[in-house]
Amino acid sequence: MSTKLNANELGTKERYVNVEMQAKRKVKLNKILSYAAFVGPALLFFILVQIIPFFMGVYYSFTSWNGVSSVVEWVGLENYTAIFTDDPKFFNSFLFTTKFMLAAVAISNVIGFGLALLLNAALKTKNILRTVFFIPNVIGGLLLGFIWQFIYVKGFASIGNLTDIGFFKLPWLGDEATAFWGIVIVFAWQTSGYMMVIYIAALQGVDTSLLEAAKMDGASNWSVLTKIIIPLILPAFTICFFLTISMAFKIFDLNLSLTGGGPFNSTESVAINIYQEAFMNNRYGLGTAKSILFFIIVAVFTTCQVMFTKKKEVEA
Numbered sequence: 060m061s062t063k064l065n066a067n068e069l070g071t072k073e074r075y076v077n078v079e080m081q082a083k084r085k086v087k088l089n090k091i092l093s094y095a096a097f098v099g100p101a102l103l104f105f106i107l108v109q110i111i112p113f114f115m116g117v118y119y120s121f122t123s124w125n126g127v128s129s130v131v132e133w134v135g136l137e138n139y140t141a142i143f144t145d146d147p148k149f150f151n152s153f154l155f156t157t158k159f160m161l162a163a164v165a166i167s168n169v170i171g172f173g174l175a176l177l178l179n180a181a182l183k184t185k186n187i188l189r190t191v192f193f194i195p196n197v198i199g200g201l202l203l204g205f206i207w208q209f210i211y212v213k214g215f216a217s218i219g220n221l222t223d224i225g226f227f228k229l230p231w232l233g234d235e236a237t238a239f240w241g242i243v244i245v246f247a248w249q250t251s252g253y254m255m256v257i258y259i260a261a262l263q264g265v266d267t268s269l270l271e272a273a274k275m276d277g278a279s280n281w282s283v284l285t286k287i288i289i290p291l292i293l294p295a296f297t298i299c300f301f302l303t304i305s306m307a308f309k310i311f312d313l314n315l316s317l318t319g320g321g322p323f324n325s326t327e328s329v330a331i332n333i334y335q336e337a338f339m340n341n342r343y344g345l346g347t348a349k350s351i352l353f354f355i356i357v358a359v360f361t362t363c364q365v366m367f368t369k370k371k372e373v374e375a
Contacts, residue, residue: 119131119347120347152331153356155328172255178259179263192251193252195252201313211317215228311328333346
């Protein structure tokens with residue numbers, strides 16, 4: 060009798076375990092299906108638009124394809140060796156892009172952080188001002204470049220003739236030095252509003268009781284800013300530096316519409332150089348080799364920047 064009861068109990072336990080396992084499998088399957096439904100389309104488009112073209116570009120960088128012909132000739136490392144030996148124009152454009160990145164990142168973040176500090180205060184018009192400062196980021200780079208080209212060429216010239224101020228009489232897009240700073244000014248004007256929004260979000264997360272306690276202990280505004288606020292919002296600096304560095308390195312439409320790389324290729328960015336090589340000179344293989352090399356440089360640079368600022372976050 061007891062043996063029969065034990066057998067029944069074992070059978071009941073096995074059925075219970077089987078039902079529980081089936082329920083877990085069903086829950087797991089539902090999770091997989093929900094993930095596939097939400098993530099699947101985005102992942103599919105990412106693979107089609109980003110991953111596959113990237114690997115196709117890597118392949119074409121080892122060929123002499125002109126971008127039009129059906130004949131694709133494999134040339135190995137010939138394109139990469141040509142970049143280092145026979146293409147000083149590429150390195151001139153890379154030097155300009157690097158200098159532009161350093162100046163643009165510094166100015167954009169200083170302006171963005173300054174605006175964030177100003178608009179984080181109790182101002183009645185802060186919401187309107189936030190919108191006003193963010194609007195330039197909404198305007199497309201190509202359109203923005205043509206607008207500022209008109210301002211530099213026509214607007215500044217008219218103001219200079221009326222006021223006789225030398226600043227407005229400068230050949231802003233006609234000289235190498237002024238054209239460089241002209242592009243930097245427009246880039247900073249466009250991106251500083253975006254950086255401002257990120258910094259404002261970080262500032263609003265700072266505990267005001269810490270600031271009040273520091274001021275009660277006699278800390279100056281500068282000490283509060285440098286010793287409390289900045290260390291607490293270092294993650295925002297990491298994000299903003301990463302975004303501005305990547306945007307400055309990849310500048311194309313703003314550069315194209317403002318100067319077109321002139322005068323005499325002195326403001327030609329790497330993106331314009333790659334575009335002209337691939338689509339104007341019909342040397343698609345060499346152009347993709349430059350783009351792959353440029354991708355590696357930017358990836359290394361931004362990775363080092365993120366690692367450095369993340370380390371500062373931990374230390375703070």
